[in-house]
Amino acid sequence: MLPVVLSAYGLKAELFEITAFGAGLINHTWRVKGAARDFILQRVNDDVFKNPEDIEENIRLIADYLKQHHPGYLFVAPVQTVDKREMVFSPGNGYFRLFPFIRDSRTVTVVDNALQAWEAAHQFGLFTKNLAGFPAGQLKITLPDFHNLSLRYGQFEQALQNGNPERIRECAAWIAIAQSCYNIVAEFEMIKTNPAFKIRVTHHDTKISNVLFDPQDKGLCVIDLDTVMPGYFISDVGDMMRTYLSPIGEEEPDYRQIEVRVDFFSAIVKGYLQEMKDELTETEKTCFIYAGKFMIYMQAIRFLTDYLNNDIYYGAKYPRHNLVRAGNQFTLLQRLLDKESLLARIQLKECAEAIPKQGY
Numbered sequence: 001m002l003p004v005v006l007s008a009y010g011l012k013a014e015l016f017e018i019t020a021f022g023a024g025l026i027n028h029t030w031r032v033k034g035a036a037r038d039f040i041l042q043r044v045n046d047d048v049f050k051n052p053e054d055i056e057e058n059i060r061l062i063a064d065y066l067k068q069h070h071p072g073y074l075f076v077a078p079v080q081t082v083d084k085r086e087m088v089f090s091p092g093n094g095y096f097r098l099f100p101f102i103r104d105s106r107t108v109t110v111v112d113n114a115l116q117a118w119e120a121a122h123q124f125g126l127f128t129k130n131l132a133g134f135p136a137g138q139l140k141i142t143l144p145d146f147h148n149l150s151l152r153y154g155q156f157e158q159a160l161q162n163g164n165p166e167r168i169r170e171c172a173a174w175i176a177i178a179q180s181c182y183n184i185v186a187e188f189e190m191i192k193t194n195p196a197f198k199i200r201v202t203h204h205d206t207k208i209s210n211v212l213f214d215p216q217d218k219g220l221c222v223i224d225l226d227t228v229m230p231g232y233f234i235s236d237v238g239d240m241m242r243t244y245l246s247p248i249g250e251e252e253p254d255y256r257q258i259e260v261r262v263d264f265f266s267a268i269v270k271g272y273l274q275e276m277k278d279e280l281t282e283t284e285k286t287c288f289i290y291a292g293k294f295m296i297y298m299q300a301i302r303f304l305t306d307y308l309n310n311d312i313y314y315g316a317k318y319p320r321h322n323l324v325r326a327g328n329q330f331t332l333l334q335r336l337l338d339k340e341s342l343l344a345r346i347q348l349k350e351c352a353e354a355i356p357k358q359g360y
């Protein structure tokens with residue numbers, strides 16, 4: 001199938017070395033390496049993204065805006081096919097798109113120093129800031145209710161009714177923990193009705209592997225724009241907390257290794273505010289810790305829900321895989337709550353130091 005897809009771009013597959021690439025759970029990615037040219041090819045999971053064309057339309061709108069308003073900003077737009085399209089549909093195989101591989105760039109899978117966390121937070125802040133003048137409402141909703149925590153909680157409750165009864169019994173302790181944290185959902189309900197929380201162009205998948213770094217560890221740009229939609233900043237900052245704070249990721253079954261690194265928390269807040277200090281409202285600036293709770297909790301209940309529903313969304317590479325992931329995320333949430341008062345002092349200090357321009 002890949003030779004047919006590449007031929008739509010005028011490329012001959014036999015001239016390239018094609019290897020699986022990255023560790024995304026939803027789309028499939030390959031590196032397509034040639035003597036002179038190097039690409040990233042991706043198949044969009046159309047069970048998840050029901051209208052893959054909407055993604056391309058969003059990327060085109062954003063690319064046009066950035067080219068006009070921020071011409072120096074590195075934005076990785078898809079390569080066009082011979083007949084000037086950004087996506088190839090191969091019957092029976094699905095939707096594909098091709099990106100140029102950015103020379104000398106690399107991705108990181110685990111954040112191993114606070115500077116990387118700063119760089120990544122800075123890049124995601126810059127992305128949203130550069131699009132502050134873009135009418136977010138023009139973007140297509142590629143995944144309806146993607147980060148709607150109320151809906152995710154509803155899906156969890158649904159799974160308690162209709163899920164696998166044996167698994168429901170097995171997970172009684174985790175289910176009780178999930179239910180005991182309902183206050184995180186209640187706070188989100190208030191955020192949704194509070195005008196101090198702004199809707200902006202939001203990336204919605206800010207894990208570290210979605211930032212390209214140069215060989216000196218400086219952030220180059222953000223990638224993986226499938227879920228760029230209107231949203232709240234807590235989605236982006238929260239997923240950074242979820243994936244940068246701990247030295248080990250969501251797949252780790254040994255929960256003793258899960259930790260919240262306080263200096264990484266400061267780095268995320270600082271890096272993000274470097275670009276967003278004039279954009280965020282004062283109320284939003286009090287919600288960096290909440291952002292972490294919101295995203296970690298949402299991911300925990302998404303994994304748990306999927307386990308109760310027999311792994312229909314994320315799949316499972318071994319028995320109880322999604323339960324292991326859910327337990328990992330609930331543990332991370334607990335570690336964050338354990339340090340809440342210390343983190344609150346840091347949040348206050350970093351926000352006070354990042355004085356908005358209008359303060360002068």
Ligand code: GN1
Pocket residue numbers: 023024025026027048143205250299
């Ligand atoms: C999925 O496929 P990937 O890794 O980019 C998921 C995210 C989760 C993440 C957890 C569309 O992202 O929401 O945070 O897995 N994306 C979708 O690893 O569901």
Ligand code: MG
Pocket residue numbers: 024026205224226
């Ligand atoms: Mg993604």
